[in-house]
Amino acid sequence: MSRYRGPRLRICRRLGDLPGLTRQTSKKNKLPGEHGETNSKPSEYALRLEEKQKLKFNYGVNERQLLRYIKKSKRLQGSTGQVLLQLLEMRLDNTIFRLTMAPTIPSARQLVNHGHVYVNKQIISIPSYQCKPGDIIEIKNQANSRKLVEQYLKFPGLANIPNHLELDTQNLTGKIHSPIKREWVALQLNELLVVEYYSRK
Structure with a gap:
């Protein structure tokens, strides 16, 4: 799949603040789409998928690139999640x-x-x-x-x-x-959920 070139504010409304994707902020509070106001509790898979999507859209990488970064971070010494963020930040x-x-x-x-x-x-x-x-x-x-x-x-x-x-x-x-330290990463996410998402692949 090629890099995303669609509306950026729609992605930010769904995933939260993505400083690397756009500086614009939406005036709408509810999630995009027909079912934006539903209050159903997301599944564990949905939570992991959302964290993965944050990385993907914020840093502008496609699925194949992100999987390559995951495999590389597992081979390097240190916490896989933090090494992954370092690779993307650098x-x-x-x-x-x-x-x-x-x-x-x-x-x-x-x-x-x-x-x-x-x-x-x-x-x-x-x-x-x-x-x-x-x-x-x-x-x-x-x-x-x-x-x-x-x-x-x-x-x-x-x-x-x-x-x-x-x-x-x-x-x-x-x-x-x-190398960048974890506290300086501008994106708000739980990188362990991203690692868990790919560990089930």
């Missing part, structure tokens, strides 16, 4: 979003795809590129690239930059000091 598109160089992850992905971003002096056009501690992210030294990012910096998507990142607004560069 993607290049998400790192640019967390540096406030883009208002959302889809706009950060567009910056990368269009060749506006350098990592360690090399142009990277792959949004899923896995950043590492010590990497230096730069914006291409061209007028249109710098103007675009400067506009984004005036209206950041998130209020705070995580403490594992450092932003130089003058030179439009960012540096990664360490």
